[in-house]
Amino acid sequence: MPEPATPYLRVDLKRLRRNIRDVADRASAAGVGVRPHVKTHKSPEIAQLQLGAGAIGITTATIGEAETFSRQGCEDIFIAYPLWLDVISARRLRDLLGTTTVTIGLDSAEAAANAGRLLGDQGLRVLIEVDSGQHRTGVLPRDAGRLAELAARCGLDVRGVFTFPGHSYAPDKLLSAAKDESDALSDAAASLREVGIEPEILSGGSTPSLAAADTDVLTELRPGVYVFGDAQQWELGTTSPESIALVCRSTVVSHAGGRLVLDAGSKALGADRAPYATGWGRLLDHPGARITLVAEHHAVADLGENPLPPIGSTVDVVPNHVCAAVNLADHLYVDDMGEVRDWPVAARGQNS
Amino acid sequence: MPEPATPYLRVDLKRLRRNIRDVADRASAAGVGVRPHVKTHKSPEIAQLQLGAGAIGITTATIGEAETFSRQGCEDIFIAYPLWLDVISARRLRDLLGTTTVTIGLDSAEAAANAGRLLGDQGLRVLIEVDSGQHRTGVLPRDAGRLAELAARCGLDVRGVFTFPGHSYAPDKLLSAAKDESDALSDAAASLREVGIEPEILSGGSTPSLAAADTDVLTELRPGVYVFGDAQQWELGTTSPESIALVCRSTVVSHAGGRLVLDAGSKALGADRAPYATGWGRLLDHPGARITLVAEHHAVADLGENPLPPIGSTVDVVPNHVCAAVNLADHLYVDDMGEVRDWPVAARGQNS
Numbered sequence: 001m002p003e004p005a006t007p008y009l010r011v012d013l014k015r016l017r018r019n020i021r022d023v024a025d026r027a028s029a030a031g032v033g034v035r036p037h038v039k040t041h042k043s044p045e046i047a048q049l050q051l052g053a054g055a056i057g058i059t060t061a062t063i064g065e066a067e068t069f070s071r072q073g074c075e076d077i078f079i080a081y082p083l084w085l086d087v088i089s090a091r092r093l094r095d096l097l098g099t100t101t102v103t104i105g106l107d108s109a110e111a112a113a114n115a116g117r118l119l120g121d122q123g124l125r126v127l128i129e130v131d132s133g134q135h136r137t138g139v140l141p142r143d144a145g146r147l148a149e150l151a152a153r154c155g156l157d158v159r160g161v162f163t164f165p166g167h168s169y170a171p172d173k174l175l176s177a178a179k180d181e182s183d184a185l186s187d188a189a190a191s192l193r194e195v196g197i198e199p200e201i202l203s204g205g206s207t208p209s210l211a212a213a214d215t216d217v218l219t220e221l222r223p224g225v226y227v228f229g230d231a232q233q234w235e236l237g238t239t240s241p242e243s244i245a246l247v248c249r250s251t252v253v254s255h256a257g258g259r260l261v262l263d264a265g266s267k268a269l270g271a272d273r274a275p276y277a278t279g280w281g282r283l284l285d286h287p288g289a290r291i292t293l294v295a296e297h298h299a300v301a302d303l304g305e306n307p308l309p310p311i312g313s314t315v316d317v318v319p320n321h322v323c324a325a326v327n328l329a330d331h332l333y334v335d336d337m338g339e340v341r342d343w344p345v346a347a348r349g350q351n352s
Numbered sequence: 353m354p355e356p357a358t359p360y361l362r363v364d365l366k367r368l369r370r371n372i373r374d375v376a377d378r379a380s381a382a383g384v385g386v387r388p389h390v391k392t393h394k395s396p397e398i399a400q401l402q403l404g405a406g407a408i409g410i411t412t413a414t415i416g417e418a419e420t421f422s423r424q425g426c427e428d429i430f431i432a433y434p435l436w437l438d439v440i441s442a443r444r445l446r447d448l449l450g451t452t453t454v455t456i457g458l459d460s461a462e463a464a465a466n467a468g469r470l471l472g473d474q475g476l477r478v479l480i481e482v483d484s485g486q487h488r489t490g491v492l493p494r495d496a497g498r499l500a501e502l503a504a505r506c507g508l509d510v511r512g513v514f515t516f517p518g519h520s521y522a523p524d525k526l527l528s529a530a531k532d533e534s535d536a537l538s539d540a541a542a543s544l545r546e547v548g549i550e551p552e553i554l555s556g557g558s559t560p561s562l563a564a565a566d567t568d569v570l571t572e573l574r575p576g577v578y579v580f581g582d583a584q585q586w587e588l589g590t591t592s593p594e595s596i597a598l599v600c601r602s603t604v605v606s607h608a609g610g611r612l613v614l615d616a617g618s619k620a621l622g623a624d625r626a627p628y629a630t631g632w633g634r635l636l637d638h639p640g641a642r643i644t645l646v647a648e649h650h651a652v653a654d655l656g657e658n659p660l661p662p663i664g665s666t667v668d669v670v671p672n673h674v675c676a677a678v679n680l681a682d683h684l685y686v687d688d689m690g691e692v693r694d695w696p697v698a699a700r701g702q703n704s
Contacts, residue, residue, distance in 0.1 A: 002440070004704075005440065005441065005704035006704065007703055007704065008704070039648060039649075061648065061649045062649065081605075081649060082605050082606050082613075083605070084603050084604070084605045084615070084663065084664050088354065088357065089357060107606050107608055108606055108607060108608070108663055110662070110663040110664060111605070111606075111663060111664075114664065131608060131609065135608075135609055135611070135645075136608070136611075136613065136645060136647060136650055136652060137605070137606045137608045137613055137650060138608055139608065166647065251436050252436070253433075253434050253435070253436045253463070253489070254434050254459050254460055254463075254489045255460060256459055256460070256483060256488070256489045256490055256491065257483065257487055259487070259488075261434075261488065261489055263436070263703075263704075265703075266622075266624065266676060267676070267679050267701075267703055268703050270618075270623060271622060271623045271624040271625075271673075271676060272618065272623040273623075273625075293487075293488060295488060295518065296391060296413065296675060296676070296679075297391075297413045297414065297433060297703065298488055298489060300488060310462070311436065311460055311462040311463060312436050312462065312463075312466065321623075323648060324618060324619070324623060324648070327619050327648075327680070328679070328680070328701060328703075329701065330701055349619075349680060349681065349682055351359055351615075351617075351619055351620050351649065351680075352356075352357035352358065352359070352360070352615075
C-alpha cells in the first residue's frame with residue numbers, strides 16, 4: 001500500500017511480537033496466567049497474537065469492547081470495571097453470555113444488588129475489586145469478604161478478587177506498588193475465605209509493576225501497554241526505545257522561529273502528561289528531544305543544538321500514553337519487514 | 353430515542369443556537385465576518401446552523417475535515433494550517449477545488465515552493481500565517497511580505513494574512529492577546545503592501561480573545577469553542593455555566609473510599625489540562641466540584657462536603673477542552689426541548 005497520510009500510527013510487527021512473547025515467556029516460567037488488557041490496542045489481530053502466545057483470555061474495560069472481541073472469537077473475557085447495569089446493558093451482557101465466558105468487576109453493595117436483580121439468574125461471574133493504593137475504585141481488602149458474601153446472596157458467582165496497582169505509574173513506586181498489590185490481593189482472598197468463599201482468581205498487573213509482580217500470590221496478570229511501550233514507560237525505565245513498537249509518524253510542517261513543528265498534535269497523540277513526564281511525547285530517533293508544546297494539530301519539539309529535520313520530512317513520535325493515541329485512530333499501519341498492512345482499531349471509541 | 357449508554361456527549365440545542373446567534377450578532381454589528389472553526393464540533397448540522405446565522409464560510413485544520421464539510425455543501429473553506437502537500441494530498445485539494453473555494457495557510461518558503469509546484473496551475477489561494485505571540489507557527493509580521501512575494505512568484509494567489517492568538521488561553525492574557533493579534537495582522541498587512549500585494553483578508557480570532565478582537569483591523573474571526581463552551585472557558589471567565597451547551601453525561605459507578613467515581617474518563621473527556629485549570633473537568637450542576645483524577649474510564653470528583661449522588665445516577669461533566677472530547681465521540685446526542693436526536697461527528701479523526 002502507499003505510505004498513509006501523516007499523522008498515522010505505525011506498528012513495528014517484529015517488536016510487537018517480541019514484546020508479547022517476552023511477557024508470555026516470563027509468565028509461563030513463573031506459572032502465572034496472562035490476561036492482557038486489550039484497551040491498549042483495541043485490535044482483534046493483536047489479541048489473536050496474545051492468545052496464540054498463551055494468554056488465558058483477555059481483559060476489557062467496557063461491554064462494547066467485550067462485544068467487539070467476542071465477535072472476533074475471544075471466548076473468555078474479564079470486564080475489569082465496576083459496571084453499573086441497566087436493562088439495556090444487562091441485555092447486552094446476556095447476549096454475550098450465549099457465546100462467551102464473561103466476568104465483571106464489582107466494588108459496591110448497590111452494584112451487587114443491581115447486577116443480581118438483572119443477571120443473577122445467569123449466575124454472572126464477578127471479581128471483587130480491591131484498592132491496593134491507587135485510590136480510584138475498589139473496596140478495602142478487609143471488606144472484600146463482606147461484599148463477596150452479599151454478591152453470592154444476590155445470585156452472582158464470585159470467582160475471586162482483582163486490583164489495578166495504578167500507583168505504579170511513578171518513578172519511585174514500581175516495586176512498592178507491586179508489594180501493595182500482592183498484600184491487597186492476599187488480604188482480600190483471606191477475607192473471602194472467612195465467609196466461606198474460596199477465591200480461584202487473584203488478578204493484578206500493570207505494565208510498570210509487571211516485572212516485580214508477586215507470582216506466588218497472583219494467579220493472573222492484566223498488563224496492557226507492554227505490547228507497544230510508550231514515552232511514559234520509557235521515562236519510567238520499564239521499556240527502552242529499542243522495544244517501542246508503535247510511533248506516530250508525522251511530517252515536519254514548519255520551522256517557524258527555529259522550532260520543529262510536526263503535524264501530530266493532541267488529536268493524534270493524546271494530551272496525557274503524567275507529573276513525571278518531561279514533555280508531551282518523545283522522538284524515537286532523537287532521545288534527547290522533547291515535545292514542548294502540543295496543540296490539536298501541532299507538536300513543537302525541542303531538539304537542543306541538533307539540526308532540524310527539513311520541512312516535508314517525516315519524524316516518528318512516541319506518544320506519552322499509547323492507549324490514548326490508539327483510541328484516536330481508526331487504523332494501525334503495521335510494518336511487517338517493510339510491507340505495510342492496515343489493521344482496524346475495531347473497538348475504538350467503545351466507551352460503553 | 354432511548355437514553356444513550358453513558359458516557360455520551362449531550363448537546364443543549366437551545367444553548368447552542370443562542371451561542372451561535374450571540375457571536376453572529378456581535379460580529380454583524382461590528383462589521384466583521386465570522387468563519388467558524390469546525391474542528392470543535394466536526395458536525396455538518398452545526399456548520400449549517402453557523403452558516404444560517406451568517407457565517408461567511410468555515411475554517412478547518414485538515415484536508416480531511418474540508419472534504420467532509422465540502423461534501424455537505426460548505427462552499428468556502430479556509431484550511432488554517434501550514435499544509436505540506438505531497439502528490440496525494442495535492443490531488444485531494446485539486447478535487448476539492450472543483451466544487452469549493454479553498455484557501456490554505458502558508459508559513460515557509462519551502463511550503464510555498466512545494467505548493468506552487470503542485471498546485472500553482474490552479475492559482476491556489478493562500479493566507480500567510482503570522483505569529484502574534486503564541487510561538488507555534490507563523491512568520492514574524494515583518495517577514496510576511498517577503499513570503500507573500502515568493503508565494504505569488506510560485507503561482508499562488510495570496511489573499512492576505514492570518515494568525516491564531518492562542519496565548520489568549522491564560523487568565524491574564526485575554527486583552528493583551530487581542531492587542532497582539534491586531535498589531536501582528538496590521539504589521540503583516542503593511543508588509544504585504546510594501547511588496548505590492550493588497551491583503552483582502554486579515555483573519556484572526558480565538559474564543560477567549562473574541563470579545564476583545566479589534567474589528568477595525570480584522571476582516572474575519574475564526575472562533576471554534578464558542579458554540580459549546582467548556583471548563584477552560586468557564587475558568588477563563590469567557591463563558592458561564594448557563595451558556596455551556598455540551599456535557600458528557602456519565603454514570604456514578606462507585607463511592608469507593610467516599611469518592612464520587614464516574615464512568616466518563618479520559619477516553620470520553622480527553623486528558624487536556626491547561627496550567628490554569630483547577631482539575632480535569634467540572635460538573636455542570638456542582639460548580640464547586642472538581643475532577644481530581646482521570647483515568648481512561650474513570651473520573652473521580654471531589655464534591656467537598658456535599659452528599660454524593662447515588663451509585664447508578666447520572667452526572668453531567670463539563671470537559672476541559674470540548675474539541676478534544678468531541679473528537680473522541682462518534683455521535684452527539686442533541687436535546688431539542690426534551691427530544692433527543694443523534695448528530696454524527698462526521699469529521700471525527702480526520703487528522704490528515
